[in-house]
Every structure is written in structure tokens, then in C-alpha cells.
Amino acid sequence: MPAPELAEIAAYASRRAPGPAALAAFTGDLAGALHPDRVTTLEAARLAASRDGAYLSPLLSAVLPDRTADVVVRPTGTGELLTAVRLAHEHGVPVVARGRGTGNYGQAVPLAGGLVVDLTGADRVIEVGDGWIHAEAGATFVALEAAARRRGQEIAMMPTTVGSTIGGFLAGGAGGIGSIEHGWLWDGFVLALDVVTCPPGDAPLRVHGRNCLPYLHAYGVTGIIATATVRLAPARRRTAVLASFPGAAWAQATGAAQAMLRLDPPPRLVSLDDAALVETYPADPKLPSGRLSLRAVVDIDTVSEVTRLITASGGRIESVAEDAIGYVSTLAFNHVTLRARKARPDLCHLQVGGEPLVSDPDAVRACLPGAMLHLDGLRNHLDPADPVRGRGFGGLLLSEFRDARTLYDGVDRLRERGVHVIDPHTWELGGPALPGIRAAAAANDPLGLLNPGKLPAA
Numbered sequence: 256m257p258a259p260e261l262a263e264i265a266a267y268a269s270r271r272a273p274g275p276a277a278l279a280a281f282t283g284d285l286a287g288a289l290h291p292d293r294v295t296t297l298e299a300a301r302l303a304a305s306r307d308g309a310y311l312s313p314l315l316s317a318v319l320p321d322r323t324a325d326v327v328v329r330p331t332g333t334g335e336l337l338t339a340v341r342l343a344h345e346h347g348v349p350v351v352a353r354g355r356g357t358g359n360y361g362q363a364v365p366l367a368g369g370l371v372v373d374l375t376g377a378d379r380v381i382e383v384g385d386g387w388i389h390a391e392a393g394a395t396f397v398a399l400e401a402a403a404r405r406r407g408q409e410i411a412m413m414p415t416t417v418g419s420t421i422g423g424f425l426a427g428g429a430g431g432i433g434s435i436e437h438g439w440l441w442d443g444f445v446l447a448l449d450v451v452t453c454p455p456g457d458a459p460l461r462v463h464g465r466n467c468l469p470y471l472h473a474y475g476v477t478g479i480i481a482t483a484t485v486r487l488a489p490a491r492r493r494t495a496v497l498a499s500f501p502g503a504a505w506a507q508a509t510g511a512a513q514a515m516l517r518l519d520p521p522p523r524l525v526s527l528d529d530a531a532l533v534e535t536y537p538a539d540p541k542l543p544s545g546r547l548s549l550r551a552v553v554d555i556d557t558v559s560e561v562t563r564l565i566t567a568s569g570g571r572i573e574s575v576a577e578d579a580i581g582y583v584s585t586l587a588f589n590h591v592t593l594r595a596r597k598a599r600p601d602l603c604h605l606q607v608g609g610e611p612l613v614s615d616p617d618a619v620r621a622c623l624p625g626a627m628l629h630l631d632g633l634r635n636h637l638d639p640a641d642p643v644r645g646r647g648f649g650g651l652l653l654s655e656f657r658d659a660r661t662l663y664d665g666v667d668r669l670r671e672r673g674v675h676v677i678d679p680h681t682w683e684l685g686g687p688a689l690p691g692i693r694a695a696a697a698a699n700d701p702l703g704l705l706n707p708g709k710l711p712a713a
């Protein structure tokens with residue numbers, strides 16, 4: 256498996272299309288066309304707009320930090336975004352869209368320099384309807400959830416980085432809180448998008464339903480999302496349950512967690528940690544030392560059944576508290592990597608899935624040195640006739656990082672054992688959606704100016 260190479264980055268740097276004079280002309284035109292306050296070339300601003308959550312990866316953080324935007328623009332709406340992209344196209348300047356920069360694969364790092372479009376200034380919630388919300392790309396999940404709740408609804412699905420933007424999540428994320436019931440980004444969550452192509456038309460391109468797919472988890476190489484309409488669900492009153500199991504009771508804990516995934520209504524979040532992983536979190540009596548930690552955000556009406564399932568499997572309830580929902584959300588998905596690496600910078604993560612995580616955890620852990628498992632509940636196959644089918648686990652494997660060779664040998668061993676591994680240590684797009692993304696990028700960005708370096712060579 257290829258690990259990111261410095262030489263590859265150098266190749267993008269040498270393709271940095273415009274020279275200093277051309278960049279100066281572009282910057283002047285941009286500042287003239289928009290309010291000058293929206294455009295900056297200050298070094299601190301360019302550096303801040305060129306970093307993302309890639310620091311979670313020891314491999315990416317070794318090679319990415321010195322790539323920096325030449326200019327940053329912060330449009331306040333679709334009109335300014337269209338103008339900025341039109342000018343970038345005219346001047347041949349690369350364009351990288353950006354939300355809050357929490358993506359953790361280096362997706363938002365401008366490998367070829369050029370223009371970074373910071374969309375956090377275009378953050379209006381435009382309209383809330385029955386089952387949907389329409390917002391500008393820079394709207395955060397905190398704002399979206401608040402707007403939905405005012406109408407008795409909630410976001411069907413969102414990342415644990417609730418301060419991140421809807422545009423950044425659709426272009427760079429995958430799933431999270433709510434995915435047990437509603438699946439992933441690709442599972443009907445996105446109803447419509449307004450997309451700015453390069454060159455743009457007079458107005459963004461409007462796409463609906465399945466035509467949104469080439470823009471999802473595409474890192475902005477197929478177009479810049481100006482607004483998005485995504486699915487809402489009826490709001491539920493929820494609480495957070497924190498429980499623990501004896502350190503060796505993985506089978507009992509996963510059994511209880513699996514039964515919780517089948518509840519109606521299902522939990523919004525279910526997470527399970529190895530006891531050794533719990534030791535990396537800040538001390539908390541609700542995360543007792545030496546024990547597995549099972550945490551969930553559940554419908555308030557299911558608390559007694561959740562308690563019964565946990566205690567019948569040999570677990571212990573540590574706490575049930577509505578005000579712990581936010582805390583439990585920051586002990587799920589890649590927040591686990593963030594917390595674990597704060598305590599132990601020697602750790603490195605892999606995104607993993609598949610039956611062996613539940614049925615043969617010792618064999619999975621044996622694939623890498625000092626490996627520890629974290630599971631999150633997810634729904635993998637949406638079947639309207641059987642809403643429970645497909646509910647299972649994905650997760651993280653954290654192990655001691657020695658070198659890339661040791662890591663990728665371990666990845667090979669995991670795959671031989673039937674573990675599905677997604678490599679979080681590359682900025683390149685991949686997976687089954689790649690042909691569709693490639694075709695849309697060719698049509699929407701013939702000069703290849705949108706986030707260069709993220710679409711691998713055909």
C-alpha cells in the first residue's frame with residue numbers, strides 16, 4: 256500500500272500554475288471585485304487556512320505542514336463565491352474550498368498553493384421544512400441542529416465535530432451521530448445541492464437526489480458546494496448512558512451493544528472501548544479503570560430496556576444523564592483518536608470494520624503492536640423493509656506507531672483476517688465512488704483547478 260511521499264508533494268508544488276506576477280494580478284482583481292476585507296494574503300491567515308485535522312496522522316503530519324495557500328477569500332454568500340471562482344479560473348489559479356478544517360486526511364491542504372475559499376462566512380440557514388433543512392455551506396451543525404429543534408426536528412445524521420460545516424462534512428466526512436438509524440452520507444441524507452463549477456455559470460448548478468453522489472466525500476474536486484438541503488428527522492428526547500464491563504468481557508459488551516442497536520427507536524450513538532484505550536482518556540469515575548467502557552445516546556423511553564440489556568450481560572451502569580450527551584459524543588469516532596493521541600502521541604489509528612471486530616477481537620489486536628479497539632454503532636445496508644438489517648459496528652484500531660512499513664504490514668494482516676480497513680493516512684480520493692467523481696470532475700473542472708492533487712491519476 257502506498258504511503259504519502261514527499262516527492263509527490265514536490266510534484267504538486269512544481270505545478271503551482273501562476274507565478275508571483277500572475278498571482279498579484281489575480282489578488283488585485285479579487286480584492287477589486289469583492290470587498291477588500293474579504294481577501295487576505297497575510298501569512299498568519301494563509302497558514303491558518305492551509306491546515307486541517309491531518310495532525311491526527313503521524314504519516315500525514317510528517318509531510319503536509321509546509322503547503323500553504325497564496326491568497327484566502329472569505330465570501331459571505333453565493334454571489335461572492337461565484338465571483339471568486341470565476342476569477343481564479345480566468346487566472347488559472349488552483350482553488351481549495353474550506354469549512355472548519357477538521358477533516359483529518361489533509362483534504363483541505365492546498366497542495367498546489369493558490370486560492371483557499373473559506374466558506375465559514377457563508378453560513379445562513381435558509382429554510383427549514385418538514386423533513387429537510389436548506390443552508391449555506393458554511394452553516395455549522397450546532398446552528399443546523401438548533402434551527403431544526405425549533406421546528407420539533409433534528410438533523411438525521413452529523414459528525415461528532417458539531418462545530419464543523421455542512422459543506423465540509425458533505426465534501427469530506429462520512430457518518431456519525433445518527434448513522435445507526437440513518438446510515439451514511441450516501442444513504443439518502445442529501446436531498447439537493449447548489450454547486451459552483453470551474454468555470455462557473457451565472458448561477459450554481461442545482462442537483463437533486465442521486466445526482467448529488469459525485470459531490471459527496473469528493474473533497475471539492477467536482478465543484479464547490481454553495482448550499483445544501485439535507486434530511487431532518489422528528490426530534491427525540493434523549494439521554495446519555497455510560498456503562499462498564501469487566502476488562503475481558505468483550506463478547507458480553509458487544510452482545511449488549513448489538514441488542515441496543517436493534518431497539519426501536521434506536522440509539523443515536525453507541526460506542527465501546529477496550530479497557531486499555533479508556534486509560535488514555537482524562538480520568539473520570541464514570542470511565543472506571545481496568546474496565547471496558549460502553550456509552551450510548553438513547554431515546555429517553557428506552558432507558559429501562561438499555562439498563563436491563565447491560566446488567567443482564569454482566570455490565571454496570573455508571574451514569575444516566577441528559578447533560579452528558581455532548582461529552583459522550585466527544586468519545587466517539589475520531590474524537591477517540593484525538594483524545595488517545597493527546598495522552599499517547601506514539602499512537603496511530605486505522606479505520607476498521609467487519610465481523611472479526613466482534614467475533615475475533617484478539618486476532619484483530621494481534622495484527623499490530625499494542626493494538627486497542629474502539630467500536631461505533633452504524634447502519635451499513637439501508638433496507639426500508641427491514642430497518643434493523645445492516646446495523647452493526649465500524650471502529651478504530653489504535654496501535655503503537657513504529658514506521659510506515661510496520662503499519663502497512665499490519666494492514667495486510669488485518670485484511671487477510673477479513674477486517675475492512677480504510678487508510679486514514681492519505682489525502683487521495685479512493686473507493687467505489689471514484690469513477691463517478693472522476694467523470695464529474697472532468698465535466699465540471701476541465702482545467703483541474705479544484706483541489707489539485709486529491710484525485711489520483713487515472
Ligand SMILES: Cc1cc2nc3c(=O)[nH]c(=O)nc-3n(C[C@H](O)[C@H](O)[C@H](O)COP(=O)(O)OP(=O)(O)OC[C@H]3O[C@@H](n4cnc5c(N)ncnc54)[C@H](O)[C@@H]3O)c2cc1C
Pocket residue numbers: 307308311351352353354355356357358359362363374392413414415416419420421422423424425426427428429430431432473474475476478479480481587588589590591593706
Ligand atoms: C476529532 C475529530 C472527529 C471527527 N469525527 C467525525 C465523524 O464523526 N464523522 C465524520 O464523517 N467525520 C469526522 N471527522 C472529520 C471531519 O471533522 C468532518 O468530516 C467534518 O464534518 C468536516 O467539516 P469541515 O467544515 O471541518 O470541513 P473541512 O475540513 O474544512 O473540509 C473537508 C473537505 O471538504 C472540502 N470542502 C469544504 N467545504 C467545501 C464546500 N463547501 N464545497 C466543496 N468542498 C468543500 C475541503 O476542501 C476538504 O477537502 C472528525 C475529525 C476530527 C478531527
